[in-house]
Amino acid sequence: xxxxxxxxxxxxxxxxxxxxxxxxxxxxxxxxxxxxxxxxxxxxxxxxxxxxxxxxxxxxxxxxxxxxxxxxxxxxxxxxxxxxxxxxxxxxxxxxxxxxxxxxxxxxxxxxxxxxxxxxxxxxxxxxxxxxxxxxxxxx
Numbered sequence: 001x002x003x004x005x006x007x008x009x010x011x012x013x014x015x016x017x018x019x020x021x022x023x024x025x026x027x028x029x030x031x032x033x034x035x036x037x038x039x040x041x042x043x044x045x046x047x048x049x050x051x052x053x054x055x056x057x058x059x060x061x062x063x064x065x066x067x068x069x070x071x072x073x074x075x076x077x078x079x080x081x082x083x084x085x086x087x088x089x090x091x092x093x094x095x096x097x098x099x100x101x102x103x104x105x106x107x108x109x110x111x112x113x114x115x116x117x118x119x120x121x122x123x124x125x126x127x128x129x130x131x132x133x134x135x136x137x138x139x140x
């Protein structure tokens with residue numbers, strides 16, 4: 001099966017750029033209500049991901065609660081616990097599922113390393129659930 005069947009395209013997603021500030025990251029995540037977003041560079045390559053927890057720990061470590069101060073901190077200066085590992089468009093379904101077991105979404109890149117979207121764990125589980133139900137209804 002082609003993994004692109006599951007793809008949520010970049011145009012439908014929230015993400016941040018590596019030149020964004022802590023404040024911009026906070027505002028983007030708050031607006032979209034995401035707990036984790038991909039980080040891209042100017043060329044559109046995936047460079048990592050940042051979570052609410054990463055932002056919370058940065059605010060604590062930097063000892064500020066003023067959003068004005070957050071305008072001076074690059075998102076790339078924030079320590080990230082884990083960067084979600086990406087896959088390319090030609091990866092095998094087994095590899096995709098393996099990554100999805102460890103992270104909420106799997107970033108997908110094209111053959112030029114450009115970020116093209118994500119595949120969510122939820123969509124993979126839903127697909128598997130539907131297949132099981134289909135199998136069970138055909139079996140009985």
